Amino acid sequence: MEILKKSYIGNMELNNRIFLAPVTTEKDWKDFFSKKTKKFIEKRAEGGVGLVITGGYPVLLNENIDYIKVKEELKDLAKIVHNHNAKICLQITPGCQWINYKLDKNSVNEISEENIKILIDKLGKLSKIVKEAGIDAVEINGSGGNLLDQFHTKRWNNRRDGYGGSLENRMRFTQECINAVKNLCGEEYPLIFKFTPFHGDNLGTQLEEGQEIAKILEESKIDALHVDIGYSDMWYKSIDTVYQEEPGQVGIASKIKDKVSVPVLGQGKLSDPEAAEKILKEGKLDFIGMAHQLIADPDWVKKIRNNTPYDIVHCISCNDCLGALINEGEIKCSVNPLCYNENIIHNDKSYENKYVLVLGGGPGGITAALSASEKGAQVELWEKTNELGGNFLAAGNDFFKKDIRKYLNYLNRKLFRSKVKIKMLKEGNIENIDLDKYDKIIVATGSRPVKTDIKGRNNNVSSANEILTGDKKFGRKVAVIGGGLVGCEVAGFCGEKAEKVFIFEILDDILINESPGVNDEQALRKLLKDRNVEVFSSSKVVEVKEKEIVFEKDGEINTIEVDTVIGAEGYISNSELYEELGKSNKVVLIGDAIMPANVIHAIHQGYKEGRNL
Ligand SMILES: Cc1cc2nc3c(=O)[nH]c(=O)nc-3n(C[C@H](O)[C@H](O)[C@H](O)COP(=O)(O)O)c2cc1C
Ligand code: SF4
Incomplete structure (x- = not known):
């Protein structure tokens, strides 16, 4: 399989052609090396990716870098990833943070030459300690409207000095960054550059110039190009959504590949194993990146290797990971309750003698049934209709928001292979539920339209x-x-x-x-x-x-x-049955039946209630 072939970026040998695309996990960059982030990265390395590219580490004018401390943290990260036979590359974003970044249209024009030199100097020093710490490569991020990308882009760069005007001038800052890394880390040290050859509208960089940028980068002796599309006004092109059915970035990335001979990395909804294999086979990309899909299922590569692709937990493209990062300060995943929770020690009790009844076969109910069954309990799941899925059946279908249907299919497959006793067309009511028979009753009756x-x-x-x-x-x-x-x-x-x-x-x-x-x-x-x-x-x-x-x-x-x-x-909760069953510790309500909301609540509550009997 192309996916599993060993490959190289510069002299860095990689076990396969799948990489964890950069994921900022904490909003506050000072938590860049938090235990949770390390565990997040470790899980993906353990899951079999060839390369981890970290979230963006910012190099900022007004923030000092504690090089000694950072070096120790990087050593730790390198060890964690190498233990799983994977490689790790630190992404560095000169002049800004990935997540807290707002496109400030003046920063490119206002930054002085002196401050440019300071940023380059910091970037060089940081790269040197990155290498010394045993990290395998550096990626400079000059994409998506960030500072370096603003320099590249005619639309934003109005400078009249040596950093503005011709494309060569607009690329000067980038060239100087590349030179700084090469000078301090050596020509052989693998350096990747992430850039945006097309901003996704007719205002920013167009592909033709993007291809010129790629050639200039190749001449600067970078070891691989990492292609991105979009910027803040076209953010859905950088970070795809459930409304985009097909991969949106690979077409542009392959047109960059046509023009250069260094390896090209790309991402953007490339989670389907067959499609990923085809892209590699057809030579459209050299390496396939995944952010969302590996957040949802860190074991994607392992499951391909083990010939169990049907077990891949599909990302539903809800972008609650991003929402949680922005609004709550750290990522979460709707379909992976353990994501960014990997350090939590789960209750390891076995519940072989426990009886559990789950009422309602939506995603929350199915998750609850599966997690109780995995803990050894005897589980029954009652669904009043003739189909499992609840409101999820409406949320996605085979023609619209297909990602949701793929996840539902995965849940169904898992459920039918489990020991859960499924009773279809069976609606619970106060007469037919024997309260004494069960140790726990999980009411996942969902919601109905208002x-x-x-x-x-x-x-x-x-x-x-x-x-x-x-x-x-x-x-x-x-x-x-x-x-x-x-x-x-x-x-x-x-x-x-x-x-x-x-x-x-x-x-x-x-x-x-x-x-x-x-x-x-x-x-x-x-x-x-x-x-x-x-x-x-x-x-x-x-x-x-x-x-x-x-x-x-x-x-x-x-x-x-x-x-x-x-x-x-709108929707209203179906909580009547719960009320009828009366207040009892053994009866719990989850998901939309508490309050209609995003599916993340139903799935996470189902997972938790199923594991704690
Ligand atoms: C939560 C989250 C954090 C991200 N953090 C970064 C980052 O730090 N640097 C970066 O270049 N891209 C970042 N990205 C973009 C991803 O690397 C990737 O390009 C994008 O999500 C599209 O790929 P996908 O469809 O495989 O998710 C992030 C994306 C998400 C969802
Ligand atoms: S939160 Fe949603 S979009 Fe993000 S990885 Fe999980 S399922 Fe995918």
Whole structure:
């Protein structure tokens, strides 16, 4: 297999062609070497990647580097990774931090030559201790609108000195960074450069110039090029979302590969083993990087090696990892409750004599059943419908948000291979649940769509779930009531086939109370635009007729002819059964049945409750 072939970057031999793409795990860069980060990296090395590229270590003007301390930490990291026969490369971002970075359009023009020299000097010194600590390579990050990329980019770089003007001048800072590393670490020390040959819009760098940048970098004797696409305004192109079905970066990366002879590294939704193998076979890339997929499943390579690709836990592209990093200070993963929790010592009790009943076969219920079963308990899972998945069946299907369906398929496979007794078409109620029989009852009954009080709604409106699962068909002209996340998604879904889709939102704009995160929102808004979805904001739907929707905007009543009306006004918990079962320590509620929210809550609560009986 191409994926598993030994390969080289400079003189660095790698066991295979898969690398952990850089992942900043802590928002505060001073926690760069935290125990949790080390464990995170170790797990991925243990999982079989050939190379770990760390998250970006910033070299900043106003922050001193404690070189002695950093060297000790790096030695530790190198040892951890080498123990698993993998290699490690430190990513360094001159002038900025990866996560706290905002594109400041003036920093390129305001930084003095003296300060440029200071940054280069710090970068050189840091690289020297990186090498001395036993780290196998350095990657300089000059991508995605960060400081070096701003220097490269005509749009942002207006300097009139030797660092502005021609492409050679705009690349001067980068050249000096490369020279500093080469001078202090030696020509042989592997150096990778991450850059952006295409910013993803028509304002920034275009591919033709990107190819010139690649050639200049190759002439500067870097050992590999790491290609990235996008920047903050096009962030969904750098960090893909669930709305992008296909890998978006490999096309550009392969056009860079056409122009250079050094190895080219790329990433961006390259988690499908067959697709990854094909990309390598066709010579589009030399190394395949994964960030999300290895957050979700650190053992991706091991599972390929062991011929068990069906066991790979699919990333659902929810970007809650990024959301948690930005909002809570460290990463998390929806489908991998152990991610960034790897150091936690789990309860190692066995529960062979325990009986567990899980009510509800959505992702939270399935996870709870599996984790209790893995602890040895005798588990029953009751699902009232004839299909497992709960609201996840609507959240993703084979045509829209496919990543979710892949994960659900994985859960189903795992469940059917487990010892869990699955009872389909069985709804729990106070009469048929024998409370004495079970040691724990996990209520994972999910949520149902809210129906607002609109005239005519009962007869003429389908729910978003019914449309997304294909239970109900939609026509040529579709109206969606509610511009929250689900409303926008169902509008985008229908927009692929319908002639016209309208969203009616009572607030000033769509996605106000439910933004899915910056890159996801960019991608979703683009999808709506591409699919010709029209938004009526500050608009209240007052009546739904058989072929019309009536709404009030700016004090006026308007009517639009439509043939399908979809309600997406939110969800309400199905907590009635839990209430009926009465307050008892053995009955617990998880996921949407507590409060409708992102799936991360249901899965993590299910995992925890299933393991603690
Ligand atoms: C939580 C998170 C942290 C990231 N941190 C970095 C970083 O420090 N440096 C960097 O160059 N890219 C970083 N990236 C971008 C990834 O390396 C990768 O390019 C991107 O996620 C697309 O690849 P994927 O589809 O395999 O995830 C990060 C991405 C995520 C999701
Ligand atoms: S949090 Fe979501 S997007 Fe991030 S790795 Fe996990 S499943 Fe994938």
